[in-house]
Amino acid sequence: MKDFIPIPDLMNAQKVLVLVPHPDDAELVAGGTIAMLTAKGVHVEYVIASDGSRGGFDPTISEAEMAAVRRKEQAQAARILGVEHITWLGFQDTEVPAPNVVRKPIISLLRKIQPDFVITIDPWLPYEGHPDHRQTSMAAVEACLFSSLPMVQMEDLANGLTPWQVTGIALALSPKPNTFINVEDTWEKKIQSLKCHESQFPQEIWDTFYPIICLKSQEYGKAIGAEKAEAFKVLTAAHLHVMPDTWNC
Numbered sequence: 001m002k003d004f005i006p007i008p009d010l011m012n013a014q015k016v017l018v019l020v021p022h023p024d025d026a027e028l029v030a031g032g033t034i035a036m037l038t039a040k041g042v043h044v045e046y047v048i049a050s051d052g053s054r055g056g057f058d059p060t061i062s063e064a065e066m067a068a069v070r071r072k073e074q075a076q077a078a079r080i081l082g083v084e085h086i087t088w089l090g091f092q093d094t095e096v097p098a099p100n101v102v103r104k105p106i107i108s109l110l111r112k113i114q115p116d117f118v119i120t121i122d123p124w125l126p127y128e129g130h131p132d133h134r135q136t137s138m139a140a141v142e143a144c145l146f147s148s149l150p151m152v153q154m155e156d157l158a159n160g161l162t163p164w165q166v167t168g169i170a171l172a173l174s175p176k177p178n179t180f181i182n183v184e185d186t187w188e189k190k191i192q193s194l195k196c197h198e199s200q201f202p203q204e205i206w207d208t209f210y211p212i213i214c215l216k217s218q219e220y221g222k223a224i225g226a227e228k229a230e231a232f233k234v235l236t237a238a239h240l241h242v243m244p245d246t247w248n249c
């Protein structure tokens with residue numbers, strides 16, 4: 001039963017929308033894969049839900065100043081990975097609202113950009129304590145389900161958009177990954193892009209954090225005989241509704 005719906009190949013994607021809660025999440029969870037895709041000529045865009053305004057460690061600057069810093073850092077990181085465009089949804093950092101609010105602009109963007117693949121975070125990651133991560137990732141999944149339904153957000157159709165069904169949804173930070181991407185060749189780019197987020201990684205934080213991401217990527221790499229890999233649970237929209245076997249896909 002679990003093999004009934006084939007799992008699409010993320011590396012065959014033609015156009016990818018990466019939907020994440022904060023600046024730096026895309027590089028952290030999928031930077032090596034994004035660089036692999038863009039090197040093949042795949043069009044990759046980001047959608048970032050929050051403004052990142054509460055993510056720094058310097059309380060002497062305002063939230064607006066912090067948001068501006070985060071935008072600049074994110075633009076640099078995206079440039080390194082070959083990402084073509086960033087859409088900021090602009091929700092308040094730490095206060096990203098419920099999925100039924102966040103999914104609205106995402107549904108419209110899916111219909112406008114028409115990606116065949118979405119990369120987001122697995123909303124069923126146990127012990128994820130950050131509400132922005134839970135809300136954004138669930139909104140992304142809901143949007144992938146609803147973007148193909150013509151009676152959802154009919155105003156989109158009145159605005160010239162058409163219903164759109166993605167081929168695949170790649171969930172990063174999944175407790176049950178089914179796809180491992182060899183990122184040995186793009187690891188340096190991933191690290192360079194992560195380091196663009198200077199406000200997030202003061203030296204002492206980087207020194208703790210870097211060994212953890214190295215170890216995790218090596219652990220994922222073992223699944224495919226690579227030195228370093230990123231991992232995803234890749235599904236179709238059909239896996240994400242009334243399918244008890246999806247956990248084991």
Ligand SMILES: [Zn+2]
Pocket residue numbers: 021022025133
């Ligand atoms: Zn985040």
